[in-house]
Amino acid sequence: MTAHTAEALALAQSACAHMFEADVASRITMGMSLMHCAPGEAQLQMTVTSNHVNGLGLCHGGFIFTLADSAFAFACNSRNQASVASGCSIEFLEASVLGDVLTAQATEQLVRGRAGVYDIRVSNQEGATIALFRGKSTAIKGTVLPV
């Protein structure tokens, strides 16, 4: 991880805490925990419960995507510049079952003007990568924190 100024780090943590508090979808419906946030970085964790299971007895791929997408959202909003996802892709590498603890780690690849590219790796409690996600963001008007 890159070195950040104390100020940039504090801003990232405030912005992410503010977003997470308001994010019912990630926090309550999915049961995610915010583990780490820094400028351009975020880490989220989620345990696979019976709510997450699909017809094949596996964690719904959409929820693995959702975990990665949330980590992407926290990372691309961590500089307090409001940003939204324009497009994403995911490669599913391994299935995930009830009780697995999934961690999504988002890393900024590039910011150019209003566009950003972020890579998110989702791994399980054994450290195995189960999915690789790439997201493209667009900065919009406004800030994350109230002015």
Place this chain on the structure above:
Amino acid sequence: MTAHTAEALALAQSACAHMFEADVASRITMGMSLMHCAPGEAQLQMTVTSNHVNGLGLCHGGFIFTLADSAFAFACNSRNQASVASGCSIEFLEASVLGDVLTAQATEQLVRGRAGVYDIRVSNQEGATIALFRGKSTAIKGTVLPV
């Protein structure tokens, strides 16, 4: 939509009904309804509730993906050949808010050996396309319906 034999249609409907019954993630956690199923096709619907909302007051993009991903899963399993997603991409075109009724329509583009490509269009109650999803499937051993 393509013409199907009565037999193929009945098999698709049985396979989808069987999957949907077991799919807690789609049916209960997300609140989806299975509207239509035919060989290579599926349509699912979901109303955006307070459970789906993220920190920006919008439907979490991960749940729009999840709706599309479920339609993809039903379509690629509709011939009773068990199949899983290997990779997916999504373009987000418009935001979605509380109360919106989202419909995902999955269409088979191509099946070649064990691989398949499916396109899913997600639209809202006004008929506006809010996301375009493309999924790539791989057939695995087994059937959807118990033998």
Place this chain on the structure above:
Amino acid sequence: MTAHTAEALALAQSACAHMFEADVASRITMGMSLMHCAPGEAQLQMTVTSNHVNGLGLCHGGFIFTLADSAFAFACNSRNQASVASGCSIEFLEASVLGDVLTAQATEQLVRGRAGVYDIRVSNQEGATIALFRGKSTAIKGTVLPV
């Protein structure tokens, strides 16, 4: 294919002819032919020659992408509004060999504000689909035809 006004069709054909004339990469280096152009649509053809072959004796996947990408460019510029690609994805389904005649057919899926999504199917002389390409465009300032 959609019905177009004679005026829109004539504009598309002028814009595409103008672009194709200037496009050394597609016309000379790759040897493509422009078969058809209409608003939101384009069809290009290319024969696989010894120039296109990679180390495995097959048409370089990059050139299959390039054929699809050119069809995408003609389709998204066919309304005389200058546009560029922001991102693309391709699924490779079948290899292509020396002498194959490849056709790329681009179809507009959606235009929303400055963004557009186009699907391109690449098939060979037997009608088999060898690749599926999806491109996202952004309109920029200016027109294709000189004012």
Place this chain on the structure above:
Amino acid sequence: MTAHTAEALALAQSACAHMFEADVASRITMGMSLMHCAPGEAQLQMTVTSNHVNGLGLCHGGFIFTLADSAFAFACNSRNQASVASGCSIEFLEASVLGDVLTAQATEQLVRGRAGVYDIRVSNQEGATIALFRGKSTAIKGTVLPV
């Protein structure tokens, strides 16, 4: 870059040299140079000439993809296990003009069974990233070097 055994490095260099020699598309038609090869890594370079220019006076996006796709191919074949691309995506970040010297650096993200995921960064002579490419490979029967 990771540390490799001398043996693995020598094998990668032999496999890449063998592929590059046979790869008319990359070596002659596109004018690429093979700069570096190691297990799971490859670096290729290409100068934008008048052959690469499209109707907008810019390097054809398909050729930027082709450069990245070649780096991907060299990286995923560098262990002498024959592999092909199954799907790729690219984000175009900046245009490239006549005379630019483009470098594609491929890095292995993951190999799992027969599947691999590789990230390729394409930069220009000023070090600016002009495109980010992600490729998914599948191992097939056979080796790169003749047995």
